Amino acid sequence: SVKLEHGAHRLGKRTDKPMQAWRNYGLGQFIHWGVYAIPGGHWEGQYYPGAAEWIRSWKGMPKDAYDNLYKQFNPKKFNAKAWAKQAGDMGAKYVIITTKHHDGFCLWPSKYTDYTVANSPYKKDIIGQLVEAYDAEGIDVYLYFSIIDWNHPGYRSTLKSEQDRKEYEEFKKFTRNQLVELLTLYPSTKGLWFDGSWDKAWTEQAEFADALGKELREMIPGLIIGSRFRPDDNGNRHFDTNGDLIGDYEQGWERKMPNTIEDTNGNDWDCVMTVPENQWGYHSDWKGHVKTTNELIEMLVKAASLDGNFVLNFGPDGQGNIRSEETRLAAEIGEWMKENNEAVYGCGYLDWEKQDWGYYTVNRETGKKYMTVFNIPVSGALRVKVPGKTKLNKAYLLNDPGASLELEEIHRNEYFIHYKPASATDRPFVIGVETTDAKIEDGHYQKAKT
Numbered sequence: 001s002v003k004l005e006h007g008a009h010r011l012g013k014r015t016d017k018p019m020q021a022w023r024n025y026g027l028g029q030f031i032h033w034g035v036y037a038i039p040g041g042h043w044e045g046q047y048y049p050g051a052a053e054w055i056r057s058w059k060g061m062p063k064d065a066y067d068n069l070y071k072q073f074n075p076k077k078f079n080a081k082a083w084a085k086q087a088g089d090m091g092a093k094y095v096i097i098t099t100k101h102h103d104g105f106c107l108w109p110s111k112y113t114d115y116t117v118a119n120s121p122y123k124k125d126i127i128g129q130l131v132e133a134y135d136a137e138g139i140d141v142y143l144y145f146s147i148i149d150w151n152h153p154g155y156r157s158t159l160k161s162e163q164d165r166k167e168y169e170e171f172k173k174f175t176r177n178q179l180v181e182l183l184t185l186y187p188s189t190k191g192l193w194f195d196g197s198w199d200k201a202w203t204e205q206a207e208f209a210d211a212l213g214k215e216l217r218e219m220i221p222g223l224i225i226g227s228r229f230r231p232d233d234n235g236n237r238h239f240d241t242n243g244d245l246i247g248d249y250e251q252g253w254e255r256k257m258p259n260t261i262e263d264t265n266g267n268d269w270d271c272v273m274t275v276p277e278n279q280w281g282y283h284s285d286w287k288g289h290v291k292t293t294n295e296l297i298e299m300l301v302k303a304a305s306l307d308g309n310f311v312l313n314f315g316p317d318g319q320g321n322i323r324s325e326e327t328r329l330a331a332e333i334g335e336w337m338k339e340n341n342e343a344v345y346g347c348g349y350l351d352w353e354k355q356d357w358g359y360y361t362v363n364r365e366t367g368k369k370y371m372t373v374f375n376i377p378v379s380g381a382l383r384v385k386v387p388g389k390t391k392l393n394k395a396y397l398l399n400d401p402g403a404s405l406e407l408e409e410i411h412r413n414e415y416f417i418h419y420k421p422a423s424a425t426d427r428p429f430v431i432g433v434e435t436t437d438a439k440i441e442d443g444h445y446q447k448a449k450t
C-alpha cells in the first residue's frame with residue numbers, strides 16, 4: 001500500500017459505544033425539506049421530471065425566481081413533534097435531516113449567510129425544533145449537510161483560475177464555520193451525513209477536509225461521519241488509494257442495496273431510499289413506481305441481514321405536511337415493526353446459506369437467530385442449511401413462541417421447517433430458530449463418491 005497523509009484514519013469497524021448504537025439502529029428516517037418543497041416539482045404549469053430538490057438546476061426554473069422562493073417560505077402546518085412521533089411509531093431509531101441542500105438554503109439561523117429560515121416569513125429555527133422533538137422521542141439525530149452550495153459566491157465545482165482558488169478559500173472557511181456552528185448549536189447531534197462532495201474542487205481539498213473532520217470529531221466525541229465526506233491525497237472518496245474505507249461507514253448505497261455480504265466489503269453501511277424512483281424533496285406529482293410497504297419492509301430486513309441500516313426518505317410539502325402516501329407507509333411499517341422488530345433491532349448478518357424464502361438475521365448481543373419469510377414455498381417446506389457443527393433444535397413463530405413448528409432433518413446439516421400460514425398473509429412473518437453446536441455422529445450421512 002502507498003503512504004497517504006490523508007487516507008483512511010482508521011482501519012476496520014469502529015467498536016466504540018456510539019458506533020455500536022449506530023450499527024444496531026436497523027431503521028432510520030431521512031427528511032428532505034427546504035424551499036424546493038414550495039414549487040414541488042412544477043413551475044408555471046410545467047412539470048419538472050427530475051428530482052424535486054434539484055429543480056433550481058432545471059432550465060424551466062429561472063434562477064432568481066428560485067432564489068426568491070424563501071420569501072414565501074412559511075410552513076404553517078409544520079409540527080416537529082408530530083413528525084418525530086410518526087417516525088417513532090414507524091420504528092425509526094435515527095433520523096437524518098437536511099440542514100442545507102445543494103441550493104444553500106439553511107433551515108437553521110446560520111450567522112454566516114442571509115439565505116436562511118431566519119430571513120423567511122417563517123423566521124423560526126426548523127433544525128432546532130426538529131432536533132429537540134426527535135431527541136425527546138428517543139430518536140438519534142444526524143445532520144445532512146451539502147458541501148455543494150449554489151448560493152455561496154465562493155462555491156466552485158472546479159478550480160480553473162487563481163481567482164477561483166481565492167474565492168474557494170472563502171467558501172472553505174464558510175463551510176467550516178457552518179459545520180462548527182451546527183455542532184455548537186445542536187450538540188446532541190450524533191453524526192453528519194455529507195452529500196454533494198463529488199466536485200473536483202472539493203476532492204482537491206484532502207488536507208483541509210481531513211483537518212475539518214478532525215476538528216468536528218473533537219467537538220463531539222463519538223461523532224459518526226460516513227465515506228462521502230472527504231477525499232484522500234489523490235481525490236478518492238469512500239475508499240482511499242489503498243482501498244481502505246474513509247470514514248466510519250460506507251455511504252455508497254443510495255437508492256440501491258448490496259446483494260451479498262461480499263458486496264459490503266465487510267464495512268458498516270447505510271442504504272438511503274426514496275419511496276418513488278427518485279424523489280427526495282417534495283414533488284406533488286409522483287410518477288412511475290411508488291414502493292409498497294412490503295417492498296420497503298423487505299429492503300429493511302435485507303439491509304439488516306447484510307449488516308446495514310435502512311433509511312427511508314420523507315419529503316414534507318411546502319406547508320410542512322407529511323404527505324398521505326408517506327403517512328400510510330409509516331403507519332404500516334410501524335405496525336409490522338411492533339410485531340417483528342426483534343428480528344431487526346440489534347441484528348446483523350448470519351453466515352448461513354441464503355435461501356429463497358427470505359433473510360436470516362442474528363442478534364449481535366443474544367445470538368438469537370431469525371428467519372424473515374417473504375416467499376412462502378408452495379411445498380410449505382422452508383429449507384434451512386446450517387454450518388458443520390450446528391444442530392437445529394427448534395423453530396417457532398416469533399409471535400407465538402410457545403408453539404414449536406414441525407422440524408424435519410432431511411440431510412446432513414439440512415432441515416425443512418414445515419409451515420404454511422393457515423390463512424393467507426399479506427405481510428412477511430418471522431420465525432425464530434434455536435440451535436446447538438452438537439457433535440454430529442458420523443455414518444448417518446454418507447457423502448457420495450462421484
Ligand SMILES: COc1ccc([C@@H]2N[C@@H](C)[C@@H](O)[C@H]2O)cc1
Nearest residue numbers: 032051053054195196254272280
Ligand atoms: C447527480 O446525482 C445526484 C443524485 C442524488 C443527489 C442527492 N443525494 C440524495 C441523498 C438527495 O439529497 C439527492 O438530491 C445528488 C446528486
